[in-house]
Structures are given as structure tokens and as C-alpha cells.
Amino acid sequence: MMAHNNKEKVCILGSGNWGTTAARILANNVKSLDNIDKTINMYVYEELIDGKKLTEIINTQHENVKYLPGFKIPENVIAVPDVVEAVKDANLIVIVMPHQFVKSVLETIKPHIIPSKTKVLSLIKGVVITPKGTVTVSNLIKENLGIHDVSVLSGANIANEIADEQFCESTIGYQVEESAKLWQLLFETPNFRLNCINDVIGVELCGALKNVVAIAAGFVDGLKLGNNSKAAIIRIGLVEMRKIAPYFSDSVKGITFLESCGVADLITTCYGGRNRKLAELFVTTGKSMQELEKIHLNGQKLQGYLTAQEVYEFMVERGIVDEFPLFTKIYKICYEGENVASIFCDLKVSLL
Numbered sequence: 001m002m003a004h005n006n007k008e009k010v011c012i013l014g015s016g017n018w019g020t021t022a023a024r025i026l027a028n029n030v031k032s033l034d035n036i037d038k039t040i041n042m043y044v045y046e047e048l049i050d051g052k053k054l055t056e057i058i059n060t061q062h063e064n065v066k067y068l069p070g071f072k073i074p075e076n077v078i079a080v081p082d083v084v085e086a087v088k089d090a091n092l093i094v095i096v097m098p099h100q101f102v103k104s105v106l107e108t109i110k111p112h113i114i115p116s117k118t119k120v121l122s123l124i125k126g127v128v129i130t131p132k133g134t135v136t137v138s139n140l141i142k143e144n145l146g147i148h149d150v151s152v153l154s155g156a157n158i159a160n161e162i163a164d165e166q167f168c169e170s171t172i173g174y175q176v177e178e179s180a181k182l183w184q185l186l187f188e189t190p191n192f193r194l195n196c197i198n199d200v201i202g203v204e205l206c207g208a209l210k211n212v213v214a215i216a217a218g219f220v221d222g223l224k225l226g227n228n229s230k231a232a233i234i235r236i237g238l239v240e241m242r243k244i245a246p247y248f249s250d251s252v253k254g255i256t257f258l259e260s261c262g263v264a265d266l267i268t269t270c271y272g273g274r275n276r277k278l279a280e281l282f283v284t285t286g287k288s289m290q291e292l293e294k295i296h297l298n299g300q301k302l303q304g305y306l307t308a309q310e311v312y313e314f315m316v317e318r319g320i321v322d323e324f325p326l327f328t329k330i331y332k333i334c335y336e337g338e339n340v341a342s343i344f345c346d347l348k349v350s351l352l
């Protein structure tokens, strides 16, 4: 579908910390793109803040006071609480929400889009368990919406630093090159540089799997170990990320792991991310991840803890658990009460 003025139209589904940051970039960039409608609907999961609807706050104060406080949102972003209303007339759909919510949102919008006329860009980091097995988000989108043209954007992208306009890179994984160029126009800024690579699954898997490795990095910090130990986790984690990817798709390219979505995102998340932070507190406080998420993230969602379980399920489905000692150890510490101090036991076999 297209806007009534015959221009292409973007919408963004999701308004968390990264979702709101991405909406700010898009909204500024569309102002100078002639063939794109200037208004961007942003689907906001409605909630009350001090008795007032978050959508109303965003549409009047132009700030997402809960998920990205302190940064103004351009006035051409319209917060919409109904996801069907948000996708209306849009042919360019950006999806950026915690991965556990994407399935139900796709089911809701499915009857309201025309697959052959719609392009999707997923900024989600995670994999999804379906009755057919554990799949990447792009494959879920393709299958649920019947859309062929799905790209992904993932990289070393801590949202607050991007909102602050600090320099960073990111990676677009595409299947249709022309679409990658369009998404690049929509997202690139002098401080947000994009490389495009023909490897959708490789790019999105990097983003999902590094969240699991970041949990181990947080364990290392919680155990008060130093830089060498953290570096070992990053190295072994990267090896296991690279090694498991072909089980999802044999099209994944080794070079993808050297892009921002690969090694750079792994490093930034293992030092600065929410997954790292809560895994450290898991060790030092003895509280559950769910409890820590509630106490420390103010509505933001932890992805790596769930992904550790989803990846473990994938490994069980494929009978490959023994090949991935770090992923397995993280799962066992998180879900089976294994002692965190055993994090480095049995890891030496992690070679490509």
C-alpha cells in the first residue's frame, strides 16, 4: 500500500529504547526524501505514565519519557496505540520490538498488508520458537506475512549512544539489493554509518547470538574476573556464533562476522549492554533475571536470557548440544541452577 499522495510510506512498529531512537533517525531523514511521505506512524504498546497515556505524551511533548527520556522526537512521528492503524497505507515497515512480542504483532497485521507491495526491515535481535522449530525473525516475517522482501539492520548500536549522535556503524543484511539502498537512505546519517551485505540470516543471527554471549560476559564481571577472562568469553562466544550459524542456513557468510553486526556488536554488548549488566547482578545479588529486569530496566526487556533458552532448544532439535559448550553452560547456569563459577569448565573444545 502507499500513502494517498502516491508516495512511499514508512511506519515503525515498536517504541522502546532502540525503537524510539530509530524513529528519530527515520523522521529526520524522510524530511529530505522527495518520494517518501513525511509522516511516520510509530506503533506504541500503550501504557499509563502517571495516569497519562504514553501515546498522548509522545504526541504532545514529543518525547518518549519512559524509554528514551531526554531526547526530543521530531513532530512528524505520530504515536499510534493500534498496530493495524499504524501500518495503514505503509509499504515500508520497520519492526523493532523485543523478540518475544513479534509473533503476535505479525499475526495482527497480516490481514492488513499487501505482501507483494511491502518491504520490511527488522531491527530485532532474537530467534523465535515456532511449531516448525526455532527460526530467525526474518524467516518468521516471511512465513507469517508472505513477504519476500525482508531486510535486517543490526550492529554495535547501544541506542542511547546513537540518540546522543556518537559515531557508530551498523550493518544491513539484504536479499534485494535495491531495498538495501532504500533502507540505507532512510537510516544513514553522518554519525550512523551503514554497510550493506547480502546475508540476511548471518546479520540477524549475529545480533541474536551476541546477546547470549553477553550473559556470560556479565557472569565474568559478577565473578570479579578481569579483562583476560572477558576476552576469552568473547573469543569462544564468537567461535560458537560462527559455528552454529550454518545450522540455521548454509548461506551465512564468514565475512559477516567481521561487520559491525558481528565482532563489533559482540564487544559493545559484552561491555556496555543491558544483558551484561543484569547477568552481573544475577551473580552478585542471587536474584532471578525476571526480578532484576523488573527492578533495573524500567519496562525495557532483556533478550539474551530468553535467547539462551531458544538457542538451547534449537541445539537439542538438531542434536548438536555437545558442539557448543559455552552456549550450553550459559543455558545450564540460567535455567538448571548450575554453579556460575563453572563457566570456564569444559570450554577448551570451542574451536572452529
Ligand SMILES: NC(=O)C1=CN([C@@H]2O[C@H](COP(=O)(O)OP(=O)(O)OC[C@H]3O[C@@H](n4cnc5c(N)ncnc54)[C@H](O)[C@@H]3O)[C@@H](O)[C@H]2O)C=CC1
Pocket (backbone or CB within 6 Å): 014, 015, 016, 017, 018, 019, 020, 044, 045, 046, 067, 096, 097, 098, 099, 101, 123, 124, 125, 126, 157, 158, 159, 160, 299, 300, 301, 302, 303
Ligand atoms: N536498546 C538498544 O540499545 C538496542 C536494542 N536492540 C534490539 O531492538 C529490539 C527492541 O528493543 P528496544 O527498542 O530497546 O526495546 P526496550 O527493551 O527498550 O522496550 C521494551 C518495549 O516493549 C514494549 N512492550 C512491552 N510489552 C509488550 C507487548 N506485550 N507487546 C508489544 N510490545 C510490548 C514496551 O512498550 C517497549 O516499547 C530488541 O530485539 C533489542 O535486542 C538492538 C540494538 C540496540
Ligand SMILES: O=C(CO)COP(=O)(O)O
Pocket (backbone or CB within 6 Å): 125, 155, 156, 157, 158, 159, 211, 214, 265, 268, 269, 272, 273, 274, 275, 276, 303
Ligand atoms: O544490542 C545492543 C547493542 O548493539 C544492546 O544490547 P543490550 O540489549 O544488551 O543492551
